[in-house]
Amino acid sequence: MNEQQKRENTLYLVVPCYNEEEVLLHTAEVMLVKLKRLIKEGKISSKSKVMFVNDGSRDNTWNLINALCKQSVFFSGLSFSRNYGHQSAILAGMMAARAHADMVVTIDADLQQDIEALDDFISCYMAGCEIVYGVRCDRDSDGFFKKLSANVFYGLMHLLGCKVMSNHADYRLLSKRALDALAEYKEVNLFLRGLIPTMGFQSDVVYFEVKKREAGQSKYTLKKMITLATDGITSMSTRPIQIITILGFLVSLFSFCMIIYCIIDWFSGRNVPGYTTSLVVSLLTGGLTIFSLGIVGEYVGKIYLETKARPRYIVESFIWKEAGDEAEDMKEENGD
Numbered sequence: 203m204n205e206q207q208k209r210e211n212t213l214y215l216v217v218p219c220y221n222e223e224e225v226l227l228h229t230a231e232v233m234l235v236k237l238k239r240l241i242k243e244g245k246i247s248s249k250s251k252v253m254f255v256n257d258g259s260r261d262n263t264w265n266l267i268n269a270l271c272k273q274s275v276f277f278s279g280l281s282f283s284r285n286y287g288h289q290s291a292i293l294a295g296m297m298a299a300r301a302h303a304d305m306v307v308t309i310d311a312d313l314q315q316d317i318e319a320l321d322d323f324i325s326c327y328m329a330g331c332e333i334v335y336g337v338r339c340d341r342d343s344d345g346f347f348k349k350l351s352a353n354v355f356y357g358l359m360h361l362l363g364c365k366v367m368s369n370h371a372d373y374r375l376l377s378k379r380a381l382d383a384l385a386e387y388k389e390v391n392l393f394l395r396g397l398i399p400t401m402g403f404q405s406d407v408v409y410f411e412v413k414k415r416e417a418g419q420s421k422y423t424l425k426k427m428i429t430l431a432t433d434g435i436t437s438m439s440t441r442p443i444q445i446i447t448i449l450g451f452l453v454s455l456f457s458f459c460m461i462i463y464c465i466i467d468w469f470s471g472r473n474v475p476g477y478t479t480s481l482v483v484s485l486l487t488g489g490l491t492i493f494s495l496g497i498v499g500e501y502v503g504k505i506y507l508e509t510k511a512r513p514r515y516i517v518e519s520f521i522w523k524e525a526g527d528e529a530e531d532m533k534e535e536n537g538d
């Protein structure tokens with residue numbers, strides 16, 4: 203046995219679910235088949251599991267998760283007291299899985315992210331990586347608006363100096379060691395895509411195809427997308443505030459020049475028609491001032507939330523069965 207294969211290999215798949223009743227049973231089946239295949243091939247231990255995180259769904263999602271957990275020991279579930287959002291759901295899943303897993307892969311419930319890439323994730327982990335990022339090969343399956351918003355977002359993030367990996371969403375593997383490090387971060391304003399690359403560790407990238415959603419609608423509404431983007435920017439960079447300072451300086455410089463110009467004009471006895479100019483200038487500076495205040499306010503608001511240090515989520519229920527019946531489970535599946 204070589205050095206690489208000595209790593210412990212219990213895998214937990216963490217699956218955030220928000221109103222996913224249409225796709226959940228199919229997803230669970232596909233994931234179970236994959237998990238059992240990986241166990242059979244000796245790539246992961248038989249203690250591995252799929253952990254569903256119910257993010258305050260208002261449909262039948264939690265009942266389905268309950269039923270799945272009764273059916274197989276390979277499933278476990280966690281339910282929030284309300285909808286806290288995708289980022290909190292994956293964090294909660296990872297933190298709950300940390301006690302039992304050697305590696306955790308977060309993957310969406312709609313099977314858009316190719317589950318077959320799991321083999322590559324595990325190989326990278328076995329090769330010594332603590333973090334493996336799933337990066338999508340292309341954006342062909344996205345609509346025009348999703349593509350545009352993603353490009354604007356990643357462009358803006360890079361411009362503001364945030365280290366985010368383009369086209370990497372939250373399909374990633376974290377080892378136990380990386381999870382322990384992540385647990386040390388206490389911030390409420392959570393943007394995992396930006397936070398995780400700052401942790402360092404040996405990491406690698408796995409490329410995968412993005413498919414169409416298997417069923418149901420996207421749960422990322424425009425409002426949720428804008429919140430994620432502003433959280434991403436404000437949690438990772440203070441450059442917007444620096445830009446305001448520079449802008450403020452330039453506007454002040456311009457105003458100073460205008461004052462000198464006006465005084466010279468006044469002394470030379472010329473009439474100043476200047477109605478349009480003054481209107482444009484005052485509107486422009488007024489707009490800029492309010493906009494700048496808004497950006498600063500955004501940061502002040504975030505500081506306010508951080509100082510309160512409220513819990514990032516509240517777990518209402520947790521289902522987890524002790525490993526031990528896996529052999530029986532595998533037998534049933536194989537029909538032997």
Ligand code: UDP
Nearest residue numbers: 218219220257287288291310311420421422
């Ligand atoms: N999700 C969640 N909470 C939310 C919104 C989404 O847990 O408030 C989950 C959702 O169930 C899915 C994943 O996050 O498993 C990604 O959402 P979706 O597929 O709707 O986003 P898209 O692929 O359209 O960006």
Ligand code: MG
Nearest residue numbers: 310312314415
């Ligand atoms: Mg999706």
